[in-house]
Amino acid sequence: xxxxxxxxxxxxxxxxxxxxxxxxxxxxxxxxxxxxxxxxxxxxxxxxxxxxxxxxxxxxxxxxxxxxxxxxxxxxxxxxxxxxxxxxxxxxxxxxxxxxxxxxxxxxxxxxxxxxxxxxxxxxxxxxxxxxxxxxxxxxxxxxxxxxxxxxxxxxxxxxxxxxxxxxxxxxxxxxxxxxxxxxxxxxxxxxxxxxxxxxxxxxxxxxxxxxxxxxxxxxxxxxxxxxxxxxxxxxxxxxxxxxxxxxxxxxxxxxxxxxxxxxxxxxxxxxxxxxxxxxxxxxxxxxxxxxxxxxxxxxxxxxxxxxxxxxxxxxxxxxxxxxxxxxxxxxxxxxxxxxxxxxxxxxxxxxxxxxxxxxxxxxxxxxxxxxxxxxxxxxxxxxxxxxxxxxxxxxxxxxxxxxxxxxxxxxxxxxxxxxxxxxxxxxxxxxxx
Amino acid sequence: xxxxxxxxxxxxxxxxxxxxxxxxxxxxxxxxxxxxxxxxxxxxxxxxxxxxxxxxxxxxxxxxxxxxxxxxxxxxxxxxxxxxxxxxxxxxxxxxxxxxxxxxxxxxxxxxxxxxxxxxxxxxxxxxxxxxxxxxxxxxxxxxxxxxxxxxxxxxxxxxxxxxxxxxxxxxxxxxxxxxxxxxxxxxxxxxxxxxxxxxxxxxxxxxxxxxxxxxxxxxxxxxxxxxxxxxxxxxxxxxxxxxxxxxxxxxxxxxxxxxxxxxxxxxxxxxxxxxxxxxxxxxxxxxxxxxxxxxxxxxxxxxxxxxxxxxxxxxxxxxxxxxxxxxxxxxxxxxxxxxxxxxxxxxxxxxxxxxxxxxxxxxxxxxxxxxxxxxxxxxxxxxxxxxxxxxxxxxxxxxx
Numbered sequence: 001x002x003x004x005x006x007x008x009x010x011x012x013x014x015x016x017x018x019x020x021x022x023x024x025x026x027x028x029x030x031x032x033x034x035x036x037x038x039x040x041x042x043x044x045x046x047x048x049x050x051x052x053x054x055x056x057x058x059x060x061x062x063x064x065x066x067x068x069x070x071x072x073x074x075x076x077x078x079x080x081x082x083x084x085x086x087x088x089x090x091x092x093x094x095x096x097x098x099x100x101x102x103x104x105x106x107x108x109x110x111x112x113x114x115x116x117x118x119x120x121x122x123x124x125x126x127x128x129x130x131x132x133x134x135x136x137x138x139x140x141x142x143x144x145x146x147x148x149x150x151x152x153x154x155x156x157x158x159x160x161x162x163x164x165x166x167x168x169x170x171x172x173x174x175x176x177x178x179x180x181x182x183x184x185x186x187x188x189x190x191x192x193x194x195x196x197x198x199x200x201x202x203x204x205x206x207x208x209x210x211x212x213x214x215x216x217x218x219x220x221x222x223x224x225x226x227x228x229x230x231x232x233x234x235x236x237x238x239x240x241x242x243x244x245x246x247x248x249x250x251x252x253x254x255x256x257x258x259x260x261x262x263x264x265x266x267x268x269x270x271x272x273x274x275x276x277x278x279x280x281x282x283x284x285x286x287x288x289x290x291x292x293x294x295x296x297x298x299x300x301x302x303x304x305x306x307x308x309x310x311x312x313x314x315x316x317x318x319x320x321x322x323x324x325x326x327x328x329x330x331x332x333x334x335x336x337x338x339x340x341x342x343x344x345x346x347x348x349x350x351x352x353x354x355x356x357x358x359x360x361x362x363x364x365x366x367x368x369x370x371x372x373x374x375x376x377x378x379x380x381x382x383x384x385x386x387x388x389x390x391x392x393x394x395x396x397x398x399x400x401x402x403x404x405x406x407x408x409x410x411x412x413x414x415x416x417x418x419x420x421x422x423x424x425x426x427x428x429x430x431x432x433x434x
Numbered sequence: 435x436x437x438x439x440x441x442x443x444x445x446x447x448x449x450x451x452x453x454x455x456x457x458x459x460x461x462x463x464x465x466x467x468x469x470x471x472x473x474x475x476x477x478x479x480x481x482x483x484x485x486x487x488x489x490x491x492x493x494x495x496x497x498x499x500x501x502x503x504x505x506x507x508x509x510x511x512x513x514x515x516x517x518x519x520x521x522x523x524x525x526x527x528x529x530x531x532x533x534x535x536x537x538x539x540x541x542x543x544x545x546x547x548x549x550x551x552x553x554x555x556x557x558x559x560x561x562x563x564x565x566x567x568x569x570x571x572x573x574x575x576x577x578x579x580x581x582x583x584x585x586x587x588x589x590x591x592x593x594x595x596x597x598x599x600x601x602x603x604x605x606x607x608x609x610x611x612x613x614x615x616x617x618x619x620x621x622x623x624x625x626x627x628x629x630x631x632x633x634x635x636x637x638x639x640x641x642x643x644x645x646x647x648x649x650x651x652x653x654x655x656x657x658x659x660x661x662x663x664x665x666x667x668x669x670x671x672x673x674x675x676x677x678x679x680x681x682x683x684x685x686x687x688x689x690x691x692x693x694x695x696x697x698x699x700x701x702x703x704x705x706x707x708x709x710x711x712x713x714x715x716x717x718x719x720x721x722x723x724x725x726x727x728x729x730x731x732x733x734x735x736x737x738x739x740x741x742x743x744x745x746x747x748x749x750x751x752x753x754x755x756x757x758x759x760x761x762x763x764x765x766x767x768x769x770x771x772x773x774x775x776x777x778x779x780x781x782x783x784x785x786x787x788x789x790x791x792x793x794x795x796x797x798x799x800x801x802x803x804x805x806x807x808x809x810x811x812x813x814x815x816x817x818x819x820x821x822x823x824x825x826x827x828x829x830x831x832x833x834x835x
Contacts, residue, residue, distance in 0.1 A: 041567070
């Protein structure tokens with residue numbers, strides 16, 4: 001039994017396995033779990049056992065043990081409010097995903113096995129917390145490269161930019177945009193001007209020319225996104241609006257999402273909403289920038305969250321309010337947004353439940369009759385412009401493009417925080433509105 | 435002959451920490467197996483299972499079986515069997531080991547093992563102790579409190595100390611308080627609640643009172659409180675949907691709740707992600723579709739998905755993710771329920787990744803399925819106690835007619 005059998009190239013151990021092994025510490029003693037006392041002793045025992053089994057090459061036993069760890073930590077992740085879940089439980093989940101991913105890739109497998117491993121890895125990235133120097137991101141990058149090198153991106157029949165064949169919902173007519181009520185537009189104002197005239201007095205504005213040179217403006221298309229991120233697993237919201245009873249969240253790959261909810265005349269509304277896609281897929285992050293205006297908030301720069309919004313046309317986001325100040329760049333497609341000032345809050349009838357506390361009960365068609373005051377609105381187009389709204393404004397989105405700024409209903413309690421950090425929203429819609 | 439009517443315990447499900455569960459081979463047991471006897475003189479009278487270990491409470495063998503035929507109704511059968519009297523021994527099996535004498539009751543969780551022990555010294559009240567599971571019941575408990583003697587006397591007066599009337603942990607003698615695995619450990623209860631039984635889920639609590647009414651409180655995001663909303667309740671709140679229907683049993687799982695009425699009806703509510711409410715669940719409906727090849731995976735999903743749930747030609751089953759109101763179940767063969775117990779994601783048998791359903795496989799099920807092992811062996815199940823991922827059943831040999 002060669003002592004270094006773990007490190008030498010075994011027969012059948014291809015470049016994938018070598019690359020993955022190189023990310024891990026050489027010996028099991030060097031793998032530090034670093035978990036606090038909040039994690040049950042029994043779980044630590046099992047995790048140590050799983051690690052030992054992996055380093056000893058006992059793959060199927062390791063898989064069985066990590067399965068138990070995944071299920072148990074999953075229960076912890078589902079206990080209570082998400083933001084109160086102890087980060088160490090999320091680390092346990094990540095460790096389990098890491099070991100399972102490694103085990104799945106140990107034997108030379110086909111693309112299906114590697115895709116399954118990438119799915120597990122993505123689960124660790126979505127629900128877990130960073131471990132071992134963010135090793136899961138590195139694992140994902142290796143797996144993705146391996147998958148892409150093996151095949152060409154699937155080309156459907158002339159999927160370039162399909163025009164709308166028929167109106168999806170007959171009643172989503174877009175109201176007239178009278179210019180005197182439109183949100184003002186400025187071309188690259190100075191940071192001081194922006195702060196003085198818009199940030200502090202909480203007024204919405206459109207800043208033009210800010211994102212002109214971002215690579216995404218030229219590079220992004222459906223094919224590009226499928227190529228770069230197609231095999232990655234993302235959370236998708238299914239259902240017309242999050243106030244509906246049959247609204248739900250599901251996990252699927254980007255390819256599945258595009259195939260089921262963007263192309264092929266989808267029967268349901270599916271929306272990749274408010275997801276920190278760019279943390280999960282750094283390759284896409286390279287195509288966007290972070291405008292300096294985002295750093296003017298009261299929070300630290302690290303607190304800027306970057307969300308992606310990617311979906312089909314014809315949906316409506318209910319009127320709601322977000323705790324953070326928001327910046328939106330619409331990369332592809334078109335969106336109609338209606339804003340109401342804080343002074344008009346009383347007329348907006350928020351829900352009285354905890355989960356929907358920030359959402360109005362008033363539907364879009366009703367608002368035009370109920371509110372007599374002229375209300376500013378804006379129409380966001382693919383024009384590399386940056387739209388800004390302060391947190392106290394109420395926002396209604398009328399989608400011919402993806403909905404804007406809809407809060408995540410899962411960790412709903414965090415909506416009530418008085419957060420002053422900024423949020424950058426990148427919108428993509430794949431069917432142009434003619 | 436009389437010996438045959440004594441029952442014995444069987445276990446199945448997850449045993450990845452080597453907790454006693456039948457033969458204890460491997461990490462899970464998918465079909466019921468008899469528990470190995472703890473000792474020849476002692477009889478296991480109750481089981482409390484946590485995720486990684488199980489606590490067995492055993493006592494000396496009790497008196498002779500009364501003459502005459504045994505009742506066939508399970509509820510009567512349990513009270514007919516002579517219950518062991520006095521204190522017994524707690525034995526731990528799994529990630530926690532050790533044993534202790536002089537125990538009346540035990541309740542196991544990952545962070546705490548709670549034991550109700552006879553007081554030290556004559557005339558002393560019973561003592562409630564909370565131990566770290568890893569301590570093997572040696573040294574000092576993390577926390578201890580003497581039970582007020584009046585409370586104990588009340589309990590003895592209420593019932594004759596047989597299994598059906600005593601108030602099991604986590605409810606404390608006297609029903610003035612209960613113990614929780616999370617701080618604060620000792621939690622008072624309003625005396626007007628007249629609690630008979632209390633069960634704790636991961637985020638919620640259920641209480642059954644003397645009149646058979648059910649109360650719930652705690653987190654409610656998965657509908658586990660049964661009040662029809664997803665809101666939390668800070669204080670015990672009466673389940674209005676069940677008002678006036680006397681309940682005999684309550685059980686709390688991870689995020690779901692079950693109760694059994696005195697007439698044998700079963701009600702479930704809460705999270706149904708693995709079918710633990712015995713209601714159709716989307717994840718299993720989708721699995722069935724994949725297996726039978728009914729869809730290419732691109733057609734729409736949503737309420738109205740037809741799975742092969744067994745009613746061929748019936749209306750498409752609506753899949754249920756959360757059930758915030760109690761739902762009445764139809765048990766197969768028109769049977770009546772007597773006991774119920776809940777694990778994290780299963781109900782005296784509904785979901786099954788670790789074999790905790792006892793059907794010999796690891797498939798989840800979202801409809802009630804009889805455990806055929808007991809039928810095949812002519813055993814009558816009398817009591818059931820679920821750990822988070824496993825199940826223990828107490829069964830008695832049927833009389834052959």
